[in-house]
Amino acid sequence: MRKYAKFFVTPKGERAARGGHPWVFGEEVTKIEGDYANGDLVDVVTSKGKYLGTGFVNDHSKIRVRIISTNTNDKFDEAFWERRLRYALDYRLTVMGERDFNCCRLIFGEADMFPGLTVDRYNDLLVTQTLSLGIEMRKQMLFELLIKILREMGQEIRGLYERNDVRIRLLEGMEEGKHWFATDLCPEPGAVTTEIVENGIEYTVDVENGQKTGFFLDQKYNRQAIAKIAKGKHVLDCFTHTGSFALNAAKGGAASVTAVDISAEAVQMAEHNAAINNCSDVMHGLQANVFDLLSDLFNKHSREYDFIILDPPAFTKSGSTVKNAIRGYKEINLKAMKLLPRGGYLATCSCSHFMKEELFVKMLQDAAHDANVSLRQIEARQQSPDHPILWQVPETNYLKFYIFQVV
Template identity: 80%
Template sequence: MREYTKFYITPKGERAARSGHPWVYAEEITRIEGEYQNGDLVDVVTNKGKYLGTGFVNDHSKIRVRLISTNTNDKFDADFWERRLRYAIDYRRTVMPGADFKCCRLIFGEADHFPGLTVDRFNDILVAQTLSLGIEVRKELIFNLLYKILREQGEEIRGLYERNDVKIRLLEGMEENKGWFAFAEAAEPGEPLTEIVENGIRYNVDVENGQKTGFFLDQKYNRQAIAKIAKGKHVLDCFTHTGAFALNAAAGGAAAVTAVDISAEAVQMTDANASKNGLDKVVKGLKANVFDLLSELVNNKSREYDFIILDPPAFTKSGSTVKNAIRGYKEINLKAMKLLPRGGYLATCSCSHFMKEELFVQMLHDAAADANVQLRQIEARQQSPDHPILWNVPETYYLKFYIFQVV
């Protein structure tokens, strides 16, 4: 006899659960049998009482239950979580071999069946973000197991830094915070700073103050693709953040790279990273609003650049603002296409799940038509495989990345 409280759900919710989607929304619940506290494990069943899965419940969230298992035989003890962690780590060792394993996403939420949990590895520091209450109440067990497994495998890990300074935690009934997690067996972690090597390029990473978890890992192999075609090019890298695309282009032999960001701090970091890698003669940081800069270059009929990279932040974080986002994406892509000479190169992307691939592609078609150019596709790419896309969970697919020649 199972001891978990039962949540009966609608036929619509049942179809989603049977298709492999792990979220049960509040409006899909028809009745509840038993008592529970937020963060508890509960069973989700059909209206006829047939078992569908077990997950974390939270009344504060629109996603009332986040399923973690569809196996009635699972016992959710330390062994269960250790198996699941080993599975995720083994996958990363396979798809991010060698040096890439030192700098990758180890846990990618629902795609690894850890709802609401992100863990990134930056050399000797792990950075975690916990966005579901069910994981929050079990994080001591999960984080200590993760540390134990990595140490067993010979990996040097000096600490895990929590970046829970995000508003979404408030929607889950949790407080915002950040700071070092206290492992059961580990020395004092020291400063929240480390150095990583990605694609042979060195970066300083500040896990306390950097955006999100400190550095964007999902574009790793897209940056390599940029480096392959950058030789001899005059590159404009827009929304450069820490200069990663700019530095990869420079390492690939670009003649000159202008790395643009509206943040003075980002420009300083880009210049520091360029200097660190001996690329400061090629890469120059520029503090500017990308929209204004592109307009100015178009108005001046500039032909300074023959390779433009557009890596903007997510212009939309909800379905309700997609139309505005499309306008923003179109504006920068249209201007880039107008700026590039025939035979020039454009790399462009969207990192928003809500900007569906078909919408992004249509926007590019419309921008090309308005710019009176044709796009010759070189590559269509996605997020790197340490951010795996689970086909049953479309929310795990968010990064669309294209490289074109403008003809």
Template identity: 65%
Template structure:
């Protein structure tokens, strides 16, 4: 006789059933055909049209993603021990794949770690978390206390957990926006929202209260090293520099000169501080400017006299699209900056280019690069095709986890 389940049932369409069987963890609102009453943010069992168990997840009628699965094992008990095992698995994975870089990495990457809607980045003894699902929100006290316990037991105690919940997507889940330190029992609230990290031998100041996302982009860690290896003796233009990371890696890699550009004056100020802290301010010049306006001007005589010519250009723009509806306009934006860069480079010059939007798929990004190269009248000799660092693991059955495209080319 079947054991009675304690969770409300949600019956889903054949389409949703096939997606779940293939490993996708989301059920959309229009895929539900029948549902027993449930409390938002609590667990429900997802079943097929025939009533077969498919998985258990957090439900929320405020969200288009109506159910976010956390398990497909009918024997799982979703107690504190279950979530502690999950956290330890995620942390042990980072220790394995990141090695000496474990001190600064992404600890939890949402669905890729079976914590839907949860991001946790580690900056030394500070953890920065972002909670985007109501199911996690209701359990975050337990999860945060478990994280503190795990690190304490590992003789790597943390000082605090800062929440960067100042994102509009929370409102779609019925949650408010805010940011601040989470009150961990027995842990005094740190008196600063800035810290320092060392990555690839370069020290950075990280403003985890006001910086983009959680304060620093950890996913490009090894792509920056790839750039450093190509930079010796080069004159480098680093576009969309943010905190200056690509430009600083180029300078540390032996670049003759680096011009780092960002439209944000505060980002440029932070990047300048980072350059000075590393003794690289003599090699890197900073400019607050719109890259779209700057690239065509850099081929003009006055600008050549001012900045010289470049033989290595790095394009690390923010996501130009965050939905399928804006992919076409994003394509135009990506093509414009890549076309301009290809025209600006001499034959034999080098180009690093990337996209961090999962809506800009690999296929679309490659198509755009082919079009830009054709219009620029150049050929691209591929050096490397790369992705995000392994602390942001890609689940092959969850395409949303595969978002970063990074290419290194010689322009010939």
């Protein structure tokens, strides 16, 4: 006799669960048998009571149950979670290699069967974001296990910082906040900054104040692709953040690089990173609104750039705002295509899951038509493999990245 409450679901919920999707939405629950508290494990069953999976329940969330296992024999003890952590770490070591294991995403939520949990590694610091109550209630065990396993692997870890300063936690019935994770394993973590090396480029990462968890790791190998074709080019890197694309272009031999961001702090950090990589003679920062800057350059009939990089923030974070997002993406891509000379290069991307691949491609086709140019595709890329795409969970497939020559 299983000890968990039973959540009976609709045929739609059953199809999703059988198809491998871990989310059960509130409207898909038809009946509940047994007692439970939010954050508990519960069984998800068909209308006839046949087992589908076990997951974390939260009545505060639209996602009522987050399935973590479809094996009735699983015992959700410390050994279970340690096996799952080791599996995730072994995967990263395999696909990233020893060098890039030092700076990568160690846990990518549902793709690693840790719903709502992100763990990024920046050299000797771990940064976490916890967006599900079930994980929140077990994080002391999980984080201590994670540090222990990494140290067993010979990895230096001096602290774990929690970046839970996101509003979605309020929707899950949890508080916002950011702070060091308190544990005897890391009694004095020290500074909130650390140094990382990615693609041979050094960065200072601020895990307390940087965007997201401090740095955008998912574009690691897309930056390498930029470096390959930057030699001799005059590069405009839009939405530069920490200057990562700009620095890869500079290291790739660009003649000049302008790194643009609306945030003064971002431009300052990009210029700091340029200085520590001895790129200040090639790369300079510019604080500006990218939309306005592209318009101004076009109105001046500027032809000073022959390589433009567009790495904007997610213009949409829900299905209801996709149409507005398409307009935003099209505006910057159209302006960039008009600015580039024939034979110039364009790198463009979207990091929003809601901006589906087919929508992004259609937007690029429309922009090229309106700009009266043709696009010669050089590469179509996605997020790096430390952000694995689970085919049964389309939400894990979010980054679209294209490099074109404008002909």
